[in-house]
């Protein structure tokens with residue numbers, strides 16, 4: 001299988017817990033979608049309910065800059 | 074309600090902004106790149122303006138280099154040029170124009186001769202000149218410069234004699250210099266010749282045959298020439314009769330160009346390009362320019378002083394007044410072309426989206442420009458165009474558009490005055506007044522009800538300017554329709570607008586009678602509790618009142634009635650700049666909006682009196698003492714600048730309180746079932762990040778329903794999120810006894826999912 005490009009990866013290192021499922025978040029596969037463009041990433045994800053956590057630094061940093069770039073495409 | 078996000082970036086649609094002809098017709102209005110009056114007057118196309126600028130800086134060598142570009146004999150030309158440029162100098166209308174010819178002499182005198190040698194290879198076609206007069210002398214120089222091998226048959230015996238014969242009045246020193254430069258030119262002289270018999274005998278040996286007018290007439294009496302190209306077609310002879318030094322120099326230029334055409338066996342009259350002096354459309358503002366008189370250019374310093382009188386004619390009327398144009402540092406002509414191209418891009422980066430969305434659409438440029446260049450219209454058209462092709466991102470405008478939706482739904486109110494079946498008037502205060510100064514709106518409405526005959530209805534909402542500014546034409550049409558229906562329900566009363574932008578916007582609706590509240594107040598007089606303000610103030614004219622002199626005057630009269638000493642500021646009235654709110658600049662580009670506000674405030678150090686609540690708010694935020702006319706009139710001041718959540722809260726509370734107090738209708742408050750507190754940091758952060766308290770409430774309600782949140786062991790904060798429309802909002806909180814304490818909030822537009 002061809003290795004898929006992952007645009008961003010972050011490991012929760014056991015510091016994040018899903019409050020609903022009471023289990024630690026792990027590094028999981030996620031995807032950002034915007035204006036019909038997809039970006040595979042690895043983010044903290046709850047293994048039970050699938051809650052994907054987008055940290056503040058990521059939202060205001062990389063995510064924002066990609067949004068802006070796509071908006072003007 | 075959700076506003077639809079733009080389409081996929083992979084949809085390749087495009088629509089022309091306007092035709093190429095219209096583009097050109099617009100571009101031509103911008104005269105910034107038109108030549109200065111002196112440059113345009115010079116048939117030899119001297120960059121006079123640049124030459125004078127070089128002398129003003131003391132760079133005589135640079136000035137001389139510019140001068141040498143147009144003539145092989147700078148001494149001769151500068152000494153005798155008739156200088157039509159001087160009469161065209163803009164300073165002539167005030168005092169004395171620049172002594173251009175004297176400055177040319179100065180450049181030649183104190184500047185070093187250009188050492189640049191032509192790197193061109195010698196041409197193969199050979200040129201010959203018979204007889205030396207001023208025209209053929211210049212022509213010999215021009216042809217040598219063009220790298221033709223040149224041979225001259227003349228009656229004189231040496232260079233000095235040639236120069237003396239051609240330029241009898243030239244001072245000795247200049248004659249010597251000219252003779253020296255003639256000697257340096259790569260021209261072969263046949264001295265002591267009889268040019269007329271030489272022409273008859275030797276002309277066939279050469280490709281390009283030129284003769285002085287006298288010699289040509291000796292050989293071919295009564296010959297006819299085409300003056301425009303200095304050629305006798307019948308004899309294939311380059312010659313002509315010229316008058317004066319400039320005439321000879323210009324004639325030689327034309328003849329040299331004809332030589333080029335003939336060398337290629339082409340008709341000398343075709344495709345010659347622009348020759349001679351031209352008309353310029355330049356505009357130059359002489360405001361603040363003092364009349365002055367010529368300084369004799371007898372020393373370097375005096376020549377510099379004379380050159381320094383030059384005002385370097387140019388037109389920057391629009392850019393001087395507009396923070397937006399200054400920010401992008403582009404003249405409308407260039408900006409238009411780039412926007413036109415941007416709109417035509419099918420795929421790839423649209424670099425001009427930001428400038429298109431940063432214009433305040435205030436229309437100041439159309440007043441400042443001597444030709445009425447309307448950048449606002451172009452930016453507005455471009456926005457509509459982008460919306461129509463699905464290329465307009467929603468992100469820059471969504472907050473403002475949702476704010477408008479809020480104004481015209483949850484916070485909307487339309488009621489007749491209690492006890493009236495029909496109302497003569499309806500008060501329309503506008504979305505900014507209700508958001509920023511609700512107490513003033515309330516006082517104004519109650520006053521109008523009290524003092525006007527015939528009933529005054531009330532309509533709280535947005536006039537539609539917001540979606541119009543965003544280029545959302547469908548939304549705008551719907552808004553117009555909605556408001557028209559509501560007006561019809563009231564029996565189409567005369568609208569009393571509280572805001573000049575609303576007045577302008579609503580007056581475009583069909584069958585509308587509209588007045589500004591200021592006009593009513595002038596008619597019925599000011600209320601008793603009107604606050605006198607006995608001090609000097611600066612009036613900031615709203616962009617909504619551009620072209621509405623009656624409104625501008627009315628505001629000033631009311632201010633004066635209240636004791637204000639209205640001091641005139643630059644860029645007032647129709648020339649007024651935008652406060653930074655207009656055109657949604659405040660939402661699309663805070664940096665430019667701030668510059669716009671600063672530009673407004675730099676005009677005066679006095680407290681500002683506005684008649685648009687958005688202006689009042691923008692100025693107050695910058696720390697200036699700022700008030701709205703209605704705050705004075707009703708003695709109610711909006712004491713602090715509300716944040717984005719307070720603006721919504723204010724509108725809603727005003728609506729609900731008026732419903733309760735005036736119409737005796739109770740509005741049921743929705744119970745949340747939990748308390749929300751915010752840290753001061755969260756409040757500031759939310760305002761900055763355009764996150765409303767109502768967004769946070771919805772996220773926390775979602776949390777209550779789903780229980781979806783995570784705990785971050787590092788910060789000790791819980792984090793939850795909800796997708797609201799096109800945006801995902803995240804809230805960091807701690808639980809309290811009664812509900813939540815919000816610590817941070819952020820958002821993103823991208824959708825995230827597991828894969």
Ligand SMILES: [Zn+2]
Nearest residue numbers: 018021046049
């Ligand atoms: Zn979970």
